[in-house]
Amino acid sequence: MPDNAKSSRKRPGAIDRIRDAVGAQGLLTDPREMAPHVVDWRGLFHGRALAVARPANVGQVASVVKICAETRTAVVPQGGNTGMCGASVPDAGGGAIVLNLGRMNRIQEVDALNNTISVEAGCILANVQQAAREAGRLFPLSLGAEGSCQIGGNLSTNAGGVNVLRYGNTRELVLGLEVVLPDGRVWDGMRGLRKDNTGYDLKQVFIGAEGTLGVITAAVLKLFPLPRSSATAWIAVASPESALELLALLRQHCGDKISAFELISRNCLDLVVRHIPGARDPLPAPHGWYVLTDLGDAREGGAIRGELEQALGAAMERGPARDAVIAESQGQSQALWKLRESIPEAARAEPEMLYRHDIAVAVSSVPAFIGEARAALDARFPGVNIICFGHLGDGNLHYNVFVPGRRRDDAAARDAGDVTRLVYDIALRHHGSFSAEHGIGQSKLAEIARYKSGVELAMMRALKHTFDPNNIMNPGKVLPD
Numbered sequence: 110m111p112d113n114a115k116s117s118r119k120r121p122g123a124i125d126r127i128r129d130a131v132g133a134q135g136l137l138t139d140p141r142e143m144a145p146h147v148v149d150w151r152g153l154f155h156g157r158a159l160a161v162a163r164p165a166n167v168g169q170v171a172s173v174v175k176i177c178a179e180t181r182t183a184v185v186p187q188g189g190n191t192g193m194c195g196a197s198v199p200d201a202g203g204g205a206i207v208l209n210l211g212r213m214n215r216i217q218e219v220d221a222l223n224n225t226i227s228v229e230a231g232c233i234l235a236n237v238q239q240a241a242r243e244a245g246r247l248f249p250l251s252l253g254a255e256g257s258c259q260i261g262g263n264l265s266t267n268a269g270g271v272n273v274l275r276y277g278n279t280r281e282l283v284l285g286l287e288v289v290l291p292d293g294r295v296w297d298g299m300r301g302l303r304k305d306n307t308g309y310d311l312k313q314v315f316i317g318a319e320g321t322l323g324v325i326t327a328a329v330l331k332l333f334p335l336p337r338s339s340a341t342a343w344i345a346v347a348s349p350e351s352a353l354e355l356l357a358l359l360r361q362h363c364g365d366k367i368s369a370f371e372l373i374s375r376n377c378l379d380l381v382v383r384h385i386p387g388a389r390d391p392l393p394a395p396h397g398w399y400v401l402t403d404l405g406d407a408r409e410g411g412a413i414r415g416e417l418e419q420a421l422g423a424a425m426e427r428g429p430a431r432d433a434v435i436a437e438s439q440g441q442s443q444a445l446w447k448l449r450e451s452i453p454e455a456a457r458a459e460p461e462m463l464y465r466h467d468i469a470v471a472v473s474s475v476p477a478f479i480g481e482a483r484a485a486l487d488a489r490f491p492g493v494n495i496i497c498f499g500h501l502g503d504g505n506l507h508y509n510v511f512v513p514g515r516r517r518d519d520a521a522a523r524d525a526g527d528v529t530r531l532v533y534d535i536a537l538r539h540h541g542s543f544s545a546e547h548g549i550g551q552s553k554l555a556e557i558a559r560y561k562s563g564v565e566l567a568m569m570r571a572l573k574h575t576f577d578p579n580n581i582m583n584p585g586k587v588l589p590d
Contacts, residue, residue, distance in 0.1 A: 175293025194550025
């Protein structure tokens with residue numbers, strides 16, 4: 110009997126068993142109710158599913174996964190479904206269970222003395238931040254989707270964001286995890302220890318694995334002192350080289366108080382002013398490049414603003430800075446950050462196809478990468494418009510490209526890999542990465558096959574086979590066939 114015939118007889122039984130495990134309110138089978146869970150937020154990745162399971166606790170997650178393991182049914186873990194690479198969307202086969210953790214949204218504990226917060230995977234990132242603030246602490250992970258993304262998805266993709274310069278990626282903010290393994294067993298690693306030298310650091314296996322090795326159901330996260338004062342500045346610079354000089358000078362004057370240091374090209378600001386209502390240039394004259402920086406201090410008062418003013422005065426004298434404005438209020442700071450955060454939305458308003466790239470190189474190599482990529486794209490695609498912005502402080506750039514004449518409604522333009530390969534080849538020549546913070550999902554399988562070494566892929570496949578020998582956990586993601 111064909112395998113598909115066997116699975117078709119098993120799966121109705123699996124659905125009934127899953128319904129018993131999670132309750133009628135925890136299972137969606139109506140296509141209309143499932144629709145938001147089988148397409149990503151940008152509408153780029155579409156799939157189908159047998160059902161969407163919405164467990165209320167770790168026991169229910171374990172039951173669902175155990176049933177799926179016994180029936181060889183694929184499981185697609187899903188958080189807020191805000192990812193960029195389609196990791197949380199099932200394939201078009203229709204044979205998977207989407208495991209959405211949105212009902213598991215409890216803040217379990219805030220331990221202010223230990224500077225930790227324990228949360229379930231379905232907690233919205235903004236709610237985790239708020240719970241920390243209410244305890245006088247900071248959870249520093251911050252990104253554009255924080256009002257809808259869930260912490261489990263952040264952990265599964267090792268999310269980056271604007272504060273990596275000071276606090277590190279998500280990976281560096283995790284002390285403990287609870288994970289349901291592909292056979293339904295539960296690993297309880299919910300320890301808030303900063304020192305635990307008892308063998309392999311197993312939590313790191315699951316962070317960034319995009320649900321291919323297990324389902325993260327809860328986490329113990331690091332907290333930090335809540336900044337009592339802050340300062341935000343928008344600074345004009347002549348070039349990426351000048352921006353790096355400015356970063357060094359700010360570090361000299363302000364030390365580790367710099368939490369964010371964003372590089373923004375003039376093309377980005379032009380897009381935002383053109384498409385975002387109310388947006389305006391913060392400075393009286395245009396410049397080729399800008400830096401948006403945030404500083405934070407656990408002390409109250411205006412000392413940090415004075416330090417920033419002193420540093421910018423030195424930068425004006427020495428040359429890295431051409432002009433600058435310091436926010437006078439929280440509202441002005443938010444307005445400056447809105448310019449930065451609106452760049453993707455403004456780019457989507459253009460009719461041309463946008464080729465998006467989430468690359469990283471060493472911070473010192475950023476100017477060389479930008480110069481080399483610009484020259485190569487100009488030579489290959491005359492009239493190209495480059496939308497370059499990102500986290501200069503950690504070397505992560507969103508290096509996006511409009512090619513004249515290629516429209517987003519043209520399937521051939523969408524599928525063309527020429528721009529992307531050119532950009533990624535240059536990033537790799539600088540010993541960089543083709544995916545700095547967005548992950549692999551299903552959109553970058555060709556790239557991971559092309560750019561990862563055979564040794565790296567073999568180790569990744571060995572891990573996958575060890576944890577998930579039947580390949581039921583998010584198949585078709587991260588690892589190429």
